[in-house]
Amino acid sequence: MKDACKLTATDAGAAIRNGELTPRVLANACLERIGRREAETGAWEVLDGSRIDEQLAKLEQVPGPERGLLHGIPVGIKDVYDTADLPTAYGSAIYEGHRPAWDAAAVARLRAAGAVILGKTVTTEFAYWKAGKTRNPHDHSRTPGGSSSGSAAAVADFMVPLATGTQTVASTMRPAAFCGIVGFKPTLGRISTAGIKTLAGSLDTVGMFARCVPDVALIGGVMAGRADWVAARAAAMPPVVAFARTPEWDQVSAAGIAVVEDAARMLEAAGATLSTGSAPAAFATLADDQNQVLAFEAARDFSSEWRHHRALVSPQLSELIEEGLLLSPADYETAQAHRLECMAALDGLFGGADILLAPSALGEAPPLAEGTGDPLMSRAWTLLGLPSISLPAGTGPAGLPLGLQLAARPGRDASLLAAAQWIEERLA
Amino acid sequence: MKDACKLTATDAGAAIRNGELTPRVLANACLERIGRREAETGAWEVLDGSRIDEQLAKLEQVPGPERGLLHGIPVGIKDVYDTADLPTAYGSAIYEGHRPAWDAAAVARLRAAGAVILGKTVTTEFAYWKAGKTRNPHDHSRTPGGSSSGSAAAVADFMVPLATGTQTVASTMRPAAFCGIVGFKPTLGRISTAGIKTLAGSLDTVGMFARCVPDVALIGGVMAGRADWVAARAAAMPPVVAFARTPEWDQVSAAGIAVVEDAARMLEAAGATLSTGSAPAAFATLADDQNQVLAFEAARDFSSEWRHHRALVSPQLSELIEEGLLLSPADYETAQAHRLECMAALDGLFGGADILLAPSALGEAPPLAEGTGDPLMSRAWTLLGLPSISLPAGTGPAGLPLGLQLAARPGRDASLLAAAQWIEERLA
Structure with missing residues (x-):
């Protein structure tokens, strides 16, 4: 099979099930693609051929009826997820060569479903701002976005059909948009973060990347243990969609x-009901609230690194920690209380709509020198814990991908996936 | 100074500040006490004299004005908290000899405040049911309670003035009550759980033990970065207290x-306003909801151990994981939604009261063979994230300690500490 590396996970899985493809051929196709592209894209932190061979050998012993939903599908794992068989450095010099004692819970679930863990993908330092080596596959002078830089670039560059990310601010939505692929951040708390290095405990969310909506439904459903996500297919009825120009929109590019x-x-035109309106006034400060929660929690969650290895903490993260250390507990609790109030008032935000629309980022991927891009457009929705999806949607003035961000109410992940697939089919 | 090991942290700190006591003398007094009692009490998993010496030598270099709030105070750390300089096995054979790459954030904050980490205390397996070697210091045939068994026993046995715990179900309140000491579980989320092994991510809470309320205010305030907790003194005004006989009370012993x-x-009689009433009907199922959240989250948070080391998971934890794997995501989400509804309806639970009263446990510490005791009396309040304190309050028919459990609204930790101190002074 030619270009097996370009298959979606859904198609590759079908080809494996009907005997047209084997996990080994697929893994080799991905590795070959990586061999050709990695020097420029720089998506991978760790690739260990012998570990891949071990996994393939084990999968070959699994009888057909016992094969999992991801049998033989290669997956890239963001290097903030612990892996017992591969080093995990969290993008930080502090933990160079660190070998965890366990798999992150989400990784263990991927393995149990038959996924082939191809390797660890580049993350920014501790999933915050300091960029790694990864470049945008569409233009090597541009950022892939952060913090899940390597995962998004690897999927966009056809090195792997699926990869995991995280989102504490905008670390799944933004790289998905910049790299022109699909990103999915489920409802806060729906997938275990056990064994994922904490950036800000009450915000950290598991995310994932693929090249189509059914694929993020598949990997997300496996990690969450949700058959209804896996089974999500394009909604039969057109969704009711809405957009409200929040204050953040003033900073978005025309494109x-x-x-x-x-x-x-x-x-x-395709039949969806559309409403436009304005977000309730109470929601206007959520982006600021998100930043306060982030800074306060990062300052405490990195207490060990701050005490023992301060010289190895980047200027970017140091600035966040110092900001957090200056915040009073009362500021933090006010922000968290406002978050809860807004979560209880989502009717005002959604009105009668199922799905909110917004830009995934301010515009196209900026040049590498400018960092990983502005996370503004996801701050509020991350704070509210809304499930969200970024779909590739057109290009900007430089010909680079742009993203359409969709969000649903907490817990409505399956209907978000169904609506996203309906929208994906019509955007195509 | 004779019997320095019997000083409270507050008194020992004052004695160190005014030159009557040195950190080394205090640490040696604690170690000597441990030497005399440990064979019977079995509170410690790891004690490393050379690490203690290193810490003392460093503290001796700290000039007076730079000394922290816990300068020279020995602290025991529950063995589910990661420590970079001591092994951390989480009470599980899976992780025997495991050496983490970091300190738990709370441990780093204790070190930054000048605490002497004396060693790691015995935890039940992963802070769940399977007991370790610890016995109740008041009666070696009885359980100290779980899961923070060693921390509670060490403090009760005058081995250390302060120790850390966790609470996911009742793991701070119950051992505090059984051991006749003070336990404090702050509002959910107020202290970072980064670097603490996850049992159930949305329930795990940092807790702590001492022999008086001002001491838990001190160590809690340090870990939370809350000067107002540290400064909490007996309330000037008597609190408004209430108790409502929930269905759980039917299982509590007469004592x-x-x-x-x-x-x-x-x-x-001492001037507090007292109200009795009944908890709202919606709150009646919270103990069951708590168990569903626990089982569902444990089943996913232990995905790695379940996949890679199932033979080393105890029957008790295996049963919980199997229960969780059988729960549908809808059951879990219903329980979490009900939790949020009740958190938004606390007026109905508290009425005009500041402080709720309840038994800390069903009765006295049961015999070792019966396990670590029933956690029922803390399930609902843990689920609601309420700050709670267990105070020693009388003895039962076997002459063993009983506990009075106090709870306040989320975020009212400082006033809970002040009320608890007011109550402690009057119970004495």
């Missing part, structure tokens, strides 16, 4: 706004 | 009920 407006018009 | 009723009468 970024146009993506949402074009998509809205197109979806309306 | 356990009498503790609350006697305390309520005594507090009323």
